[in-house]
Amino acid sequence: MDIADTAQHEGPPSFAQAATLEFRNVSKRYPGNREPAIEDLSFEVPAGEVCVLVGPSGCGKTTAMRLVNRLIALTGGDILLGGQSVLDRRPDDLRKEIGYVIQQIGLFPHLTIADNIATVPRLLGWDKQRMTERTDELLRLIGMDPEEMRNRYPAQLSGGQRQRVGVARALAADPPLMLMDEPFGAIDPISRERLQDEFLRLQAAVRKTIVFVTHDIDEAIKMGDRIAILREGGRLAQFATPAELLAHPADDFVAQFVGADRALKRLALSTLADLKLIAPNGTPANGERVALRTNVRDALSLLLAAGGRPLTVVDDGERVAGLVTIDLIGGVLAEAASPPDRRAAH
Amino acid sequence: MTVVIPNFSSGGGGSCESENHLFCVDWVRRNWSGVLEPALGQHVVLTLIAVGIGFVLALGMALAAYRLSWLERPLGIGTAILYTIPSLALFEILAPFFGPTRTTAEIALVGYTLLILFRNILTGLREVPPEVRDTARGMGMTARQSLFRVELPLALPAIMAGLRIATVTVISLATVAAYICNQGLGAPIFTAINENVFKTELICAGGLAIMLAIVADIILVGVQRLLTPWARTR
Numbered sequence: 030m031d032i033a034d035t036a037q038h039e040g041p042p043s044f045a046q047a048a049t050l051e052f053r054n055v056s057k058r059y060p061g062n063r064e065p066a067i068e069d070l071s072f073e074v075p076a077g078e079v080c081v082l083v084g085p086s087g088c089g090k091t092t093a094m095r096l097v098n099r100l101i102a103l104t105g106g107d108i109l110l111g112g113q114s115v116l117d118r119r120p121d122d123l124r125k126e127i128g129y130v131i132q133q134i135g136l137f138p139h140l141t142i143a144d145n146i147a148t149v150p151r152l153l154g155w156d157k158q159r160m161t162e163r164t165d166e167l168l169r170l171i172g173m174d175p176e177e178m179r180n181r182y183p184a185q186l187s188g189g190q191r192q193r194v195g196v197a198r199a200l201a202a203d204p205p206l207m208l209m210d211e212p213f214g215a216i217d218p219i220s221r222e223r224l225q226d227e228f229l230r231l232q233a234a235v236r237k238t239i240v241f242v243t244h245d246i247d248e249a250i251k252m253g254d255r256i257a258i259l260r261e262g263g264r265l266a267q268f269a270t271p272a273e274l275l276a277h278p279a280d281d282f283v284a285q286f287v288g289a290d291r292a293l294k295r296l297a298l299s300t301l302a303d304l305k306l307i308a309p310n311g312t313p314a315n316g317e318r319v320a321l322r323t324n325v326r327d328a329l330s331l332l333l334a335a336g337g338r339p340l341t342v343v344d345d346g347e348r349v350a351g352l353v354t355i356d357l358i359g360g361v362l363a364e365a366a367s368p369p370d371r372r373a374a375h
Numbered sequence: 376m377t378v379v380i381p382n383f384s385s386g387g388g389g390s391c392e393s394e395n396h397l398f399c400v401d402w403v404r405r406n407w408s409g410v411l412e413p414a415l416g417q418h419v420v421l422t423l424i425a426v427g428i429g430f431v432l433a434l435g436m437a438l439a440a441y442r443l444s445w446l447e448r449p450l451g452i453g454t455a456i457l458y459t460i461p462s463l464a465l466f467e468i469l470a471p472f473f474g475p476t477r478t479t480a481e482i483a484l485v486g487y488t489l490l491i492l493f494r495n496i497l498t499g500l501r502e503v504p505p506e507v508r509d510t511a512r513g514m515g516m517t518a519r520q521s522l523f524r525v526e527l528p529l530a531l532p533a534i535m536a537g538l539r540i541a542t543v544t545v546i547s548l549a550t551v552a553a554y555i556c557n558q559g560l561g562a563p564i565f566t567a568i569n570e571n572v573f574k575t576e577l578i579c580a581g582g583l584a585i586m587l588a589i590v591a592d593i594i595l596v597g598v599q600r601l602l603t604p605w606a607r608t609r
Contacts (some may be wrong), residue, residue, distance in 0.1 A: 100513055125515035135510030139528045139605045149514050182605045198514075208513075 047076040047238045048111030048205035050097065056105035057066050057092060057263065066092050069106070070161060071097030074255065076111075076205075077236040081253035083243055085286070089263030090242045094208050098127045110206060112292030125149050128207035128237070132214040134191050136183040142194055143179035149202040167197040170231065189220045196228070200235065210242045225251060246287055250294055252277070258283055272298055292362050296326035300372070304361060306351025309341065318343050321350050329358050380410075392575070401574045411561055415583050421549045424481055426542050427490030433537075436489070437496035438522075447497065453479035454490035462487070462548055466555040480552035487548055488541040495537025499530030507571070529600055535599040537590055546588040550580075560584045 050073070057067040067089045074080040082090040095101040097108055100119040108115045115123055136145050144151075144168055147160045155163070165175040171193040183191055192212065199207055212228075225248065232239065243249055249256050250271040258266040258274070259302045260282055267279040275295040278284040287294065302321050317335050318326055321344045332340060332355050339352045391399035402412070436454075440447040460468075465483045473479040493607065503526045511521040523533025527534075560580045567576035 041447035098513060100509070121515045121517050123515075124513060127512060131506060131510060131513070133504075133506035135504070135506035135513075137507060137511070137525055137529075137604070139525075139531075152515055152520070184605065 046203070047202075047236055048239065049076045049109075050074040050080070050164060050206060050238055050274075051109040052093075053104070053109065053340060054106035055096060055103055055108060056094070056102045057089070057096060057101065064262055065185060067096070067103075069108075070259075070263060070265055072255075072257055072265065074240065074270045078239050078253045078254040079232060079239040079241055079252055080257060081241045081243060081249040082257050082259060083246060083249040083253075083286075084259035084266070086139060086244060088259040088261055090259050091210055093259065094210055094240050094242050094265060095206060097206070098124045098129060100124075125152055126206070127203050128204040128209075128210045129243075130195050130207065131207040132211040134195040134215075136191055136194060136198070138183050141180050141182060142186070143175075145183065146198045146201050148198055149204075153202055163201060167200060170200075170234075171197045172227070188216055189224060192216060192224060196231070200237075201292060205238060207237045207239045208242075208332070209239060213242070213248070214243070221282070228252070234240045247294070250287075250298070258286060293326050294360065296329060296358065297324050299361075300324050301325060301328055301350075301353060304353065304357065306342055307339070307357060309349050309351055317341065319353065321345070327352055327359070329355070332358070359364055376383060377474065382394050392573075395571065395574055397574050402575045404578055410576075411579055411583065414558075414560045414563050415587065417562075418546070418549055418584065418587060421477070421480065421552060422542065422545045422587075425484035425545045426488055426538065428481070429485045429492055429545075430538065431491030432485065433489050434496055436493050437500065440493075440497055441500045446556050450493060450580065451490075452453070454493050457486040458490040460486075462551045463554065466552070472554060475555050475557070477556045477558060480549070480556045480558070483555075484545050484548060486550060487544060491541045491544065492534075492537045495533050495540075496530065499533025499537075500526055503529045503534065504532060532599065535602070537593060539595045539599075542591050542595060544586045546584060546591060550584050560587075 038231045038338055052070050052072050054168050055067055055070040056063045056065055066205045070093060074082075076182070082093055084090050092101055097110070098117065099115060101114075108124075110127075123138070140148075141166045143161070146164045147155075150163060164179060168175040168178055172198050173190070173193065176337055183194070186194065192215075196209075197210070199209075216224060221307070231250065241249075241252055243252070253271055255268065257268045260266045266286075267274060267283045269277075269279075272295065274283070274300070275287060275291045278287055280317045300322050301319065301324075304325065317331075317338075317340050319331055319342055321342055323331075328340070332338075332353065337355055339354045342350045344350050389399070389401060390403050390413060397475060433454075434445075436450050440450050465486065469479045469482055473482065489513065507525060507529065509523065511525045512518075516524065549559050549562055550561035553559050553565055557565075561582055563576050563580040567573040570576075
């Protein structure tokens with residue numbers, strides 16, 4: 030995927046490229062149920078950030094997401110998109126402005142890939158040429174050849190291809206907000222990893238505000254700029270960046286949910302380039318080398334494999350950048366300050 | 376309606392007809408344009424009207440039951456009852472109101488299409504995958520847009536299957552309709568039965584009804600393939 034030529038200049042001028050999303054004391058009660066599905070949920074997602082809603086099944090994360098585009102009606106509080114209450118909008122108009130991707134993808138089996146992608150533009154009344162141009166642009170953005178793919182039907186695609194087309198379809202009208210409900214949940218682990226990486230590169234280019242629902246804490250840490258951990262009854266357990274969450278879980282529930290290996294997960298958020306490496310002249314190296322862009326968790330694993338002896342860190346030009354030791358990594362974890370966020374650092 | 380009485384005694388038809396052999400080509404030649412062709416035409420019209428009206432009614436009922444699920448039971452039971460009434464009995468029930476007319480025949484024929492078409496259309500709509508319905512609404516389609524752009528097109532294979540069964544059923548039942556309105560391919564069949572079972576006419580009219588059913592089915596399969604190009608790619 031070539032990111033350089035994928036910056037978006039098109040889309041209806043009325044849509045901002047990304048918009049702030051705010052949950053303000055949101056609650057949802059179903060009639061006849063004593064317990065609320067969502068209770069007093071408040072948080073704010075800055076424009077252009079990925080907010081992951083994560084939690085055990087039944088915690089209301091999908092419900093919370095569907096309140097945003099009013100597929101479920103909220104019963105208390107308010108949700109503001111770009112400062113405007115979603116309740117002030119006609120649901121059909123609101124939804125055309127919000128990209129929507131679900132686990133089962135839900136491509137229309139009777140429409141070609143091009144027509145699937147052009148769904149919202151067609152509803153918005155774009156002219157044919159603009160739709161064709163946009164469809165081709167999006168197909169290239171997701172790494173597909175427009176000539177080859179545009180006239181195929183969803184049944185002719187692999188699971189991973191369908192998933193990409195689902196994302197392209199959600200991006201078609203350049204919406205300021207995307208809702209994604211376990212978008213990679215039905216994909217095999219290897220493809221999922223690739224699609225996640227691809228999606229992060231895509232997001233770096235399009236910079237949408239994204240609400241991403243998952244039950245997988247590792248996916249949440251990987252994908253999220255911010256993570257909202259929900260517990261049963263739709264209550265917010267913690268809202269924080271991945272680094273903060275791993276360094277300072279708010280309570281036992283969060284600590285248990287992020288896992289006993291949260292220290293290791295924290296290490297995975299930074300690379301050796303983020304560490305203050307030991308100057309190479311003092312300590313003798315044992316000759317084993319490790320790349321500067323290796324994440325700290327993998328570096329620790331290599332250190333352990335090397336019997337705890339220091340490793341020589343080299344940059345892409347094979348120049349020695351310094352040494353890394355187990356003590357150095359231990360020191361990083363011991364620091365009160367959380368390690369720098371990998372994405373925030375760039 | 377021309378009632379053709381084969382003249383067994385006269386020499387005009389030859390011994391084939393007077394001796395009621397299995398199939399007399401001469402009789403067919405003489406009676407094609409006067410008897411068989413008009414009967415075939417009437418049969419096609421009987422069928423088109425019955426299936427056309429039946430489809431519109433069944434579509435309306437299915438859409439209503441799709442939106443308001445409590446309607447499904449009464450509509451299902453009502454159409455099932457209509458379907459189970461023996462055709463001759465139904466003609467007799469309707470005859471006092473509408474006389475021995477094509478209207479009587481059509482009302483009965485429409486009645487037999489309703490169960491098949493209603494069930495198939497409703498099943499087709501219900502089988503639209505929930506995630507497809509969900510994304511249609513989630514991307515901002517109104518209920519009407521979702522119905523016409525997504526749900527009905529996806530129900531097409533089931534709807535077309537229903538149309539095929541209904542059409543073939545009506546073509547077969549419409550032969551009985553001649554009992555009440557003396558139209559269609561049933562008319563020469565009844566005539567043949569009344570004339571000591573004149574075999575040539577019976578075979579011709581019956582055979583035409585069968586061929587009509589086959590041709591109609593082939594045409595509907597072709598229409599379905601044209602309308603559902605996505606179904607061919609699996």
